Amino acid sequence: MENNYQERHEEFSQSYTDCEGEDLVSLVIATGEWLERLLIDRQTVETIMVALYCALSGNDVPEEFAGDDWRQLWSTHFNDCNLKSTQLMTELNAYGFWGLRPDSYLVDKQVAEKELIERIGFLVAKGRALIDAIPAGWGSNQFIGNTVLAAEARFAIDAGHGVTPAQLAELSKLSLKSVKNLLAPGSGVAVLNLDADGKIPSADAKRWLEARSDFRSSIWHMAEANELFERVEEESDDLDDVIFVPATKDGNLFDPKTCRRAHGYTIGKKGSEVKVEDYRSALDRLSKMPTPQWRRPNALGNWGIVSGVSWQRKTLAELGLATNDGGDA
Numbered sequence: 001m002e003n004n005y006q007e008r009h010e011e012f013s014q015s016y017t018d019c020e021g022e023d024l025v026s027l028v029i030a031t032g033e034w035l036e037r038l039l040i041d042r043q044t045v046e047t048i049m050v051a052l053y054c055a056l057s058g059n060d061v062p063e064e065f066a067g068d069d070w071r072q073l074w075s076t077h078f079n080d081c082n083l084k085s086t087q088l089m090t091e092l093n094a095y096g097f098w099g100l101r102p103d104s105y106l107v108d109k110q111v112a113e114k115e116l117i118e119r120i121g122f123l124v125a126k127g128r129a130l131i132d133a134i135p136a137g138w139g140s141n142q143f144i145g146n147t148v149l150a151a152e153a154r155f156a157i158d159a160g161h162g163v164t165p166a167q168l169a170e171l172s173k174l175s176l177k178s179v180k181n182l183l184a185p186g187s188g189v190a191v192l193n194l195d196a197d198g199k200i201p202s203a204d205a206k207r208w209l210e211a212r213s214d215f216r217s218s219i220w221h222m223a224e225a226n227e228l229f230e231r232v233e234e235e236s237d238d239l240d241d242v243i244f245v246p247a248t249k250d251g252n253l254f255d256p257k258t259c260r261r262a263h264g265y266t267i268g269k270k271g272s273e274v275k276v277e278d279y280r281s282a283l284d285r286l287s288k289m290p291t292p293q294w295r296r297p298n299a300l301g302n303w304g305i306v307s308g309v310s311w312q313r314k315t316l317a318e319l320g321l322a323t324n325d326g327g328d329a
Helices: 002-015 019-039 042-057 070-081 084-098 113-133 142-159 165-172 176-183 202-210 279-287
Strands: 242-247 265-267 274-276 293-297 303-307 310-315
Touching: 002 084, 002 303, 019 042, 019 070, 019 084, 019 142, 042 070, 084 113, 084 142, 084 165, 113 142, 142 165, 142 202, 165 176, 165 202, 242 279, 265 279, 274 279, 279 293
Parallel strands: none
Antiparallel strands: 242 310, 265 274, 265 293, 293 303
16 A cells, blocks of 8 residues: 555656646736736736746746746746745646645644645645636636545545536546546436535545546545654764765665756755755755655756655765765865
8 A cells, every 4th residue: 555655646746747836937928917917017927027037936036037028037947936835736747646645734643544635635725716716718727626626525525525527527637527428417427426516426426437447546645654764773883974875766866966956955845945055954855855856957957856766874084075064175
């Protein structure tokens, strides 16, 4: 059971492509454009939107940004901002499509399952509130809309509530027309029927979904399975010279040189990444994550997120760090 959770969490981490971010940046840009129309003051809005980027990202304006249009800054460097809405949508994607627990929001792992599902329902409701608050024609909400529908469908099934055809369509990744055809009289699919409220009973929806080879059942209740790592206490003649470093499945370490970029180190899952300048500080943050994740270059030099599956004992000399070095070599 633990391996199932670990493997699925790893699969999600490797395959998630930040599609919701495309919608969210379009909404930010639409907000700025509305301010331009409201204030009739392009220069002031330019100042506001640039300042907003700097405040949320914790960075100065990138050197390559010429200041010609704040839209360019947001569309190019949106991921630097680590918006809470991006984190929420990432967590709902993991829950909705993958059946995983939204760990970044549910820090306390020692809660009863009934309370846990209530907390998940609260997060799903926050996603729906965001969707419903978007004015008509304001940016894009295709990806975040799909994510929220899938999360709503899974939550309804997990909590024993009825599921709408639109929600079930998104969770099963079928078109709404296909689901409606399955609900039509004479379709031959007796397990899919509408109740008096126009919804599909949760038990029927669950049986139908579990018969599909591409459906991932809910395993969010296996929270303890996400505690993938135990730091091994090993004796050493000089513990000051020893640290534990996360390693990927293929043996690549969170290396102080290979994983460092101009700004330092980027750690955390997609949607909730943070930049840390100091290696020791980054290592400390990784040790507190259920699954340590960080960016590193692949063989082609492209930077992507990898996940740790074990902790390896290394000396400071092996990592190229000085004994009394509190930061990077």
